[in-house]
Amino acid sequence: MTHEIERRTLLQMLGLGVVGSGVFADSLVAYADGADAVTIGWPSDVPGWDPNLHFTPDAQPLYKLVFNQPLTQAPDLKLIPNLIAKWEMAKDGLSLTAQLRDDVTFHDGSKMTADDFRFTFFERLKSPEKLDIKNSWKKVKDIEVKSPTTAVMHFSAPYPTAPQWLAFLGSYIVPKAYVEKVGEKAFAEKPVGTGAYKLVDYQLNARSVLERNDKFWGPKPAIKRVTFEIIKDPSARVAAVQSGQVDITVNVPVREVTRLAHDPNLVGEINPITRVVLLQCRNDQGFADQNVRLAAHHAIDKAALSKAFYGGAAVPLSVPVTPGTPGALPDFKFAYDPEAAKKLLAKSGYSTSKPAKITFGATNGHFPSDFDIARAIQQMWKKVGIDAEIETIEYSKYFQLNRGGKLPDATLYSWDNATADPEIFGGYLLNAKMPFSAFKDPIVSDKFGALFGQTDYDKRIAGYKEAEKFAVEYGATIPLLQSVVTVVRKKKLSYEKFGNGWILANTMKWG
Amino acid sequence: MIATILPLIGRRLVMSVLILLIVSLLLFLVLHVLPVDPAAMSLPPTATIADIEAMRREMGLDLPLPQQYLIWLSHVIHADFGNSIHFRRSVLSLVGETLPATIELAVLSMIIAAALGIVGGLVMFHVRGSRKEPIADLGSIMLLSIPEFLWALFFILIFGVALQALPFTGRLDPQFRLPQGTGFLLFDALAAGRLDIFWSAFKHMILPCFSLGIAFSPAIMRVLRSSLIDVYQEDYIHLARLRGLSERRILIRHALKNAILPTLSLMGVQFGILFGGTLLVEVIFSYPGLGNLMVDAVRNADLPIIQAVGLAYCVVVLIINTVVDSLYLVLNPKLRVR
Numbered sequence: 106m107t108h109e110i111e112r113r114t115l116l117q118m119l120g121l122g123v124v125g126s127g128v129f130a131d132s133l134v135a136y137a138d139g140a141d142a143v144t145i146g147w148p149s150d151v152p153g154w155d156p157n158l159h160f161t162p163d164a165q166p167l168y169k170l171v172f173n174q175p176l177t178q179a180p181d182l183k184l185i186p187n188l189i190a191k192w193e194m195a196k197d198g199l200s201l202t203a204q205l206r207d208d209v210t211f212h213d214g215s216k217m218t219a220d221d222f223r224f225t226f227f228e229r230l231k232s233p234e235k236l237d238i239k240n241s242w243k244k245v246k247d248i249e250v251k252s253p254t255t256a257v258m259h260f261s262a263p264y265p266t267a268p269q270w271l272a273f274l275g276s277y278i279v280p281k282a283y284v285e286k287v288g289e290k291a292f293a294e295k296p297v298g299t300g301a302y303k304l305v306d307y308q309l310n311a312r313s314v315l316e317r318n319d320k321f322w323g324p325k326p327a328i329k330r331v332t333f334e335i336i337k338d339p340s341a342r343v344a345a346v347q348s349g350q351v352d353i354t355v356n357v358p359v360r361e362v363t364r365l366a367h368d369p370n371l372v373g374e375i376n377p378i379t380r381v382v383l384l385q386c387r388n389d390q391g392f393a394d395q396n397v398r399l400a401a402h403h404a405i406d407k408a409a410l411s412k413a414f415y416g417g418a419a420v421p422l423s424v425p426v427t428p429g430t431p432g433a434l435p436d437f438k439f440a441y442d443p444e445a446a447k448k449l450l451a452k453s454g455y456s457t458s459k460p461a462k463i464t465f466g467a468t469n470g471h472f473p474s475d476f477d478i479a480r481a482i483q484q485m486w487k488k489v490g491i492d493a494e495i496e497t498i499e500y501s502k503y504f505q506l507n508r509g510g511k512l513p514d515a516t517l518y519s520w521d522n523a524t525a526d527p528e529i530f531g532g533y534l535l536n537a538k539m540p541f542s543a544f545k546d547p548i549v550s551d552k553f554g555a556l557f558g559q560t561d562y563d564k565r566i567a568g569y570k571e572a573e574k575f576a577v578e579y580g581a582t583i584p585l586l587q588s589v590v591t592v593v594r595k596k597k598l599s600y601e602k603f604g605n606g607w608i609l610a611n612t613m614k615w616g
Numbered sequence: 617m618i619a620t621i622l623p624l625i626g627r628r629l630v631m632s633v634l635i636l637l638i639v640s641l642l643l644f645l646v647l648h649v650l651p652v653d654p655a656a657m658s659l660p661p662t663a664t665i666a667d668i669e670a671m672r673r674e675m676g677l678d679l680p681l682p683q684q685y686l687i688w689l690s691h692v693i694h695a696d697f698g699n700s701i702h703f704r705r706s707v708l709s710l711v712g713e714t715l716p717a718t719i720e721l722a723v724l725s726m727i728i729a730a731a732l733g734i735v736g737g738l739v740m741f742h743v744r745g746s747r748k749e750p751i752a753d754l755g756s757i758m759l760l761s762i763p764e765f766l767w768a769l770f771f772i773l774i775f776g777v778a779l780q781a782l783p784f785t786g787r788l789d790p791q792f793r794l795p796q797g798t799g800f801l802l803f804d805a806l807a808a809g810r811l812d813i814f815w816s817a818f819k820h821m822i823l824p825c826f827s828l829g830i831a832f833s834p835a836i837m838r839v840l841r842s843s844l845i846d847v848y849q850e851d852y853i854h855l856a857r858l859r860g861l862s863e864r865r866i867l868i869r870h871a872l873k874n875a876i877l878p879t880l881s882l883m884g885v886q887f888g889i890l891f892g893g894t895l896l897v898e899v900i901f902s903y904p905g906l907g908n909l910m911v912d913a914v915r916n917a918d919l920p921i922i923q924a925v926g927l928a929y930c931v932v933v934l935i936i937n938t939v940v941d942s943l944y945l946v947l948n949p950k951l952r953v954r
Contacts, residue, residue: 144790146785150912152702152703152704153703153704153705158704159704235658235659235704240659240663293705306793306794308786308787308794308904309710309713309714309904309909310714310902310904310908310909310912311786311787311902311903311904312786312790314790314793332790334785334786334790334902335786335902335904336785336902337899337902337908337911338899338900338902340769340772340900341772341784341785341900341901341902344772344773344776344777344784345776345784345785347777348776348777348780348784349780350776350783350784350785351785499915499917501657501915501916501917502917504656505653505656505657508653508656508665508668509653540663540664
């Protein structure tokens with residue numbers, strides 16, 4: 106005997122499940138692109154709104170809208186005036202005289218003066234707050250305020266890259282009176298800057314909404330309201346731009362850029378930037394032998410990596426510097442030559458049947474196709490007689506592993522240098538006194554270290570070029586590719602491209 | 617009834633404190649054996665070894681591990697989880713800011729899972745023994761085998777990209793600001809009398825909640841169907857039929873009421889799993905909840921946040937299980953008789 110529920114009963118119950126379907130009738134989402142508003146799908150949130158507190162590179166394009174730096178960079182990365190109208194570095198590198206603009210006001214209406222400059226780069230560094238800029242400006246001995254628009258920075262040791270750092274991570278002028286009045290915490294909650302936009306709404310891990318500062322001292326941006334939607338998942342960013350929920354997004358997979366480029370309303374771009382992808386090498390363990398290091402370099406077909414993983418847009422590198430920047434060596438090439446690699450390995454008694462064994466670290470998901478690149482390199486090495494065991498490392502643990510001497514023999518690494526200065530490329534990556542360098546041999550390290558105090562610009566650049574070439578030929582580093590930033594945007598939305606990958610909303614316009 | 621429930625809650629509270637202590641110890645130990653140095657992580661990359669050593673002393677990381685645990689525990693008891701390494705803000709404020717969003721998401725998802733599960737269970741019971749049964753079985757197994765993140769991607773493609781019918785990022789449309797209040801957005805919007813914000817928040821919750829709800833509904837369907845089959849073998853069902861009650865009345869008044877009890881137990885257990893499942897769904901839908909915060913914390917090796925979020929998950933699951941057990945007691949008179 107079966108005991109069936111009446112069909113009518115069942116249908117009535119099912120009906121409950123679809124009650125409310127009617128409510129969707131008016132829920133079609135309209136995503137109109139307004140002429141004065143733009144929504145940006147951004148891959149990560151700011152860690153906080155105190156720009157001196159954090160060095161996070163991804164947050165800089167947001168900070169640059171609300172705050173201003175003393176100096177900034179043109180799209181071709183040339184250092185140009187900003188809040189500082191004129192500057193002069195002393196020949197001995199021990200002081201920098203800054204002439205500030207006299208027409209700049211903060212969002213609260215107060216005038217920006219040299220006191221704010223002194224507060225940001227000297228007084229604030231003495232606070233108990235763990236500000237990242239304490240580290241970049243630790244050479245500042247004092248800042249002498251000569252007038253409301255003139256200040257002189259005095260350094261305890263020559264600081265030739267001080268102008269570059271005035272346009273780099275964390276160096277944003279903050280209002281002394283406001284910060285002292287409300288305190289550090291309240292300042293981070295309701296930031297006041299001199300930038301082209303004011304922060305009007307911030308929702309942790311969700312969005313930042315900025316509105317144009319109509320009293321901005323510089324060129325008035327075309328876009329009145331900018332919304333950064335924090336979308337961490339690359340597939341969701343692709344879907345968001347495709348559906349029109351955002352107008353522009355970055356760091357989507359290369360294959361998606363190619364696919365979305367066929368959409369008549371969208372434009373996909375793969376832009377090379379001042380970021381290098383390289384192998385950070387140790388000078389001991391499996392990589393103690395120079396022949397093995399050089400063989401490992403000769404065995405890598407960088408053009409093939411670029412074609413396979415970046416649609417050919419990433420330029421193969423021979424030195425750890427991006428093309429077109431001051432330290433670049435366009436005429437120097439380190440050849441892809443598997444036969445040379447085999448010969449070098451044979452000199453040290455290795456072959457495909459008796460391979461050299463090394464450990465190889467790679468991040469997975471830190472930059473596009475990182476782990477896939479590592480696997481491809483592993484295969485290339487295998488063909489010449491290097492047996493690499495890949496281990497995944499977290500990017501955030503790189504420094505700690507390096508400090509503890511626990512990095513693998515080779516580590517696939519991505520290095521961002523918005524300034525494009527060679528000190529912040531080779532100097533930071535290969536000077537053993539810096540926490541980034543895995544190669545501790547003084548023969549290489551000292552060459553870079555000596556240049557940190559070189560105050561003559563031309564000699565400094567020439568020195569870096571020579572040191573980079575030496576480091577590569579010595580097997581201290583294996584530069585791979587110039588990295589790219591992927592951008593997908595609505596066709597009607599344009600923006601100014603910067604060589605360091607900044608996507609700045611104040612340069613955007615519709616039409 | 618209250619006299620029966622109160623001792624249960626009392627026992628549960630004592631048990632919960634013990635469980636929390638064990639979980640806190642495990643969290644502390646597991647995170648301290650990881651090759652991560654919180655002192656190094658809290659400083660910029662350009663910090664020197666001397667800076668790191670000074671920070672280690674400041675953070676008490678040079679003390680013996682048991683002492684470190686006791687210090688940490690005493691701070692936690694005073695609701696001080698320390699500062700986030702990445703955000704450089706109080707961890708408690710970060711968790712407090714994000715926890716309501718996740719609870720709201722999980723509760724609505726559970727309601728959807730329950731609704732779909734009960735309706736599906738009834739359908740499966742209805743078609744049992746018929747030619748439609750294998751199809752219903754197959755359908756429920758298929759639903760069971762698709763994880764929530766795949767539903768999420770599928771829904772984004774269909775309702776977000778193809779139909780452009782529903783939003784799939786964040787909690788609100790860009791023109792709205794979060795109303796001040798409890799952090800439970802639907803409640804806050806209603807309390808502020810802002811139906812436009814309520815509607816915007818509701819639309820933003822549809823896809824993430826359905827992704828979680830659908831993924832968790834098949835187990836409820838299958839348990840309800842089995843329970844109904846068992847209940848329909850009971851004498852009181854036959855007696856009800858002999859009394860001439862309609863099948864609809866038998867189902868609703870007698871069978872469903874009894875068959876729902878095992879389903880309720882299952883839902884209690886599932887809520888814990890579903891709460892954990894919000895992690896991926898929150899990332900995919902850019903939903904600013906605890907899961908999203910946890911993903912950031914793991915990526916940045918932000919140990920204070922990982923510890924606090926781990927404990928927060930544990931507390932929520934313990935509370936829900938206590939509520940479900942109390943409900944079970946309310947609904948099942950047999951358990952109230954000693």
